Amino acid sequence: MATSLVSTLPAVEGFLDKRHRSFLDGGQCRTQHERSMDILDPATAGVLTRVQLADLEEVDAVVASAHRAFTSGCWSKLAPAARERILLRFADLVEAHGEELAQLETLNQGKSIHLSRAIEVGASLNYMRYMAGWATKIEGQTLDVSIPMPEHARFNAYTRREPAGVVAGIVPWNFPMMIALWKVIPALACGCTVIIKPADETPLTALRLAELAVEAGIPAGVFNVLIGRGAEVGPALVAHPLVNKVSFTGSTAVGKQVGIAALQNMTRFILELGGKNPMLLLEDADLDKAVAGAIGGGLLNQGQVCAAASRIYVQARQYERFVEALSAQVGALSIGAGMDATAQVGPLVSKKQQSSVLNYLEIARREGARFAAGGQPVDLPGYFVAPTVLADMQQRMTCVQEEIFGPVLSVVPYDNLEQGLQMVNDSRYGLTASLWSNDLGRVMELIPQIEAGTVWVNNHVPVDPNLPFGGYKQSGMGREFGRSAIEGFTEIKSVCITY
Numbered sequence: 001m002a003t004s005l006v007s008t009l010p011a012v013e014g015f016l017d018k019r020h021r022s023f024l025d026g027g028q029c030r031t032q033h034e035r036s037m038d039i040l041d042p043a044t045a046g047v048l049t050r051v052q053l054a055d056l057e058e059v060d061a062v063v064a065s066a067h068r069a070f071t072s073g074c075w076s077k078l079a080p081a082a083r084e085r086i087l088l089r090f091a092d093l094v095e096a097h098g099e100e101l102a103q104l105e106t107l108n109q110g111k112s113i114h115l116s117r118a119i120e121v122g123a124s125l126n127y128m129r130y131m132a133g134w135a136t137k138i139e140g141q142t143l144d145v146s147i148p149m150p151e152h153a154r155f156n157a158y159t160r161r162e163p164a165g166v167v168a169g170i171v172p173w174n175f176p177m178m179i180a181l182w183k184v185i186p187a188l189a190c191g192c193t194v195i196i197k198p199a200d201e202t203p204l205t206a207l208r209l210a211e212l213a214v215e216a217g218i219p220a221g222v223f224n225v226l227i228g229r230g231a232e233v234g235p236a237l238v239a240h241p242l243v244n245k246v247s248f249t250g251s252t253a254v255g256k257q258v259g260i261a262a263l264q265n266m267t268r269f270i271l272e273l274g275g276k277n278p279m280l281l282l283e284d285a286d287l288d289k290a291v292a293g294a295i296g297g298g299l300l301n302q303g304q305v306c307a308a309a310s311r312i313y314v315q316a317r318q319y320e321r322f323v324e325a326l327s328a329q330v331g332a333l334s335i336g337a338g339m340d341a342t343a344q345v346g347p348l349v350s351k352k353q354q355s356s357v358l359n360y361l362e363i364a365r366r367e368g369a370r371f372a373a374g375g376q377p378v379d380l381p382g383y384f385v386a387p388t389v390l391a392d393m394q395q396r397m398t399c400v401q402e403e404i405f406g407p408v409l410s411v412v413p414y415d416n417l418e419q420g421l422q423m424v425n426d427s428r429y430g431l432t433a434s435l436w437s438n439d440l441g442r443v444m445e446l447i448p449q450i451e452a453g454t455v456w457v458n459n460h461v462p463v464d465p466n467l468p469f470g471g472y473k474q475s476g477m478g479r480e481f482g483r484s485a486i487e488g489f490t491e492i493k494s495v496c497i498t499y
């Protein structure tokens with residue numbers, strides 16, 4: 001098939017030519033270390049650039065930078081309208097550099113350039129501007145109190161929200177720029193200072209964002225980036241006594257370690273973790289729309305999406321028709337580099353992720369899955385896996401139970417709705433779910449019975465800055481987005497005045 005490669009901008013080439021390291025006090029860390037790491041292009045397995053890796057001393061230096069900036073008040077004591085204005089200027093700069101950031105992300109992460117433009121940049125811009133607006137809308141309450149002593153005293157009681165302090169934002173590799181901004185912007189809107197720890201594989205856009213933040217007028221030390229191996233610098237960052245809040249997005253296994261470590265210092269934390277998200281097609285579901293929803297919601301970013309549809313429950317009478325239609329469309333998707341504007345499916349982020357997904361496919365084979373589409377290797381140099389539809393799946397099979405984080409859709413038949421609902425909820429995860437039906441009565445009855453932080457109806461995967469996002473069960477603790485994000489980056493102080 002013909003390819004159409006997007007030409008790399010000179011600004012991107014220039015950025016890749018630089019030697020990168022942690023960002024603190026408004027510029028690159030100056031300490032020289034021996035240890036560095038190659039950053040790879042998942043479409044070719046070639047080296048894009050190298051980054052210098054932080055040691056534990058550098059973790060201290062980055063946290064100290066954020067702490068100094070916080071206690072100096074250079075950001076937290078600015079008038080809310082000034083913080084809002086600077087954050088909006090930051091958004092304008094991200095927009096002006098949108099193509100550069102999108103290319104950088106696609107080269108580093110592998111996702112389609114269309115997705116980088118629309119989501120990493122486009123959706124992030126909406127989010128930045130929405131969250132910037134919160135800087136001027138943070139509020140407390142006045143409260144009537146009934147304190148009996150001293151006799152005849154009068155009271156005025158109110159609450160105020162104060163910035164949580166130094167925030168450590170730990171970010172996964174699937175949406176490196178967008179998820180970093182999910183943490184940075186509400187934290188800054190509240191007056192906090194931030195350290196972003198990008199995933200080992202994908203540090204580049206966070207570093208470029210930190211440069212743009214300085215250009216926008218965000219004071220030195222307010223937005224820092226720690227570059228190091230997660231397993232080494234992550235625990236030191238989480239346990240650091242000067243970190244006040246950890247906002248973690250990643251796997252459930254690492255998230256649990258983060259939560260336990262944070263508790264030792266009573267550091268506040270929020271965990272946004274894994275998912276194994278069901279689509280439940282009711283008998284009246286529009287199968288064409290559900291097929292499009294499964295492809296859009298399940299194979300977006302090669303299925304490397306926490307909210308991705310990955311187990312699809314279809315009533316037995318429609319099962320074969322659905323599997324056939326889904327497999328025909330999935331089998332026809334074109335595979336290629338993210339920078340190829342004609343490719344619909346790109347590489348996975350790393351060799352490790354590719355091996356993990358292929359291992360799941362091997363397990364599916366052993367457990368008796370029918371490969372209705374995909375499953376075979378792709379003859380390209382990068383980390384590709386053909387998009388795959390697994391049919392004849394049963395609830396207990398590994399690929400129905402475990403998060404694969406790859407382009408694999410498991411389709412499970414059900415007999416009656418009660419059984420379908422039971423299987424939907426039969427998961428240790430509870431991030432999102434979608435229902436497919438126009439039977440409003442049934443849908444409204446089902447919504448409260450679904451154990452998930454988000455329920456979509458006749459769509460799967462849209463998120464909005466105003467709509468809280470987070471998981472039930474082992475998909476996490478707390479909510480991001482909307483007012484919840486602001487509550488998460490502030491402490492409540494109660495004030496009681498006697499007069």
Ligand code: NAD
Nearest residue numbers: 171172173198199230231234235250251254272273274306
């Ligand atoms: P991961 O848990 O391996 O890594 C996440 C981050 O934690 C990385 O920055 C990593 O370097 C760091 N890290 C690793 N070990 C650490 C430690 N001991 N202490 C502190 N930090 C440490 O996850 P991943 O493989 O990068 O991302 C995929 C996972 O993220 C999937 O499970 C996916 O579902 C989840 N995710 C969840 C959401 C959500 O909003 N719920 C969004 C995106 C991704």
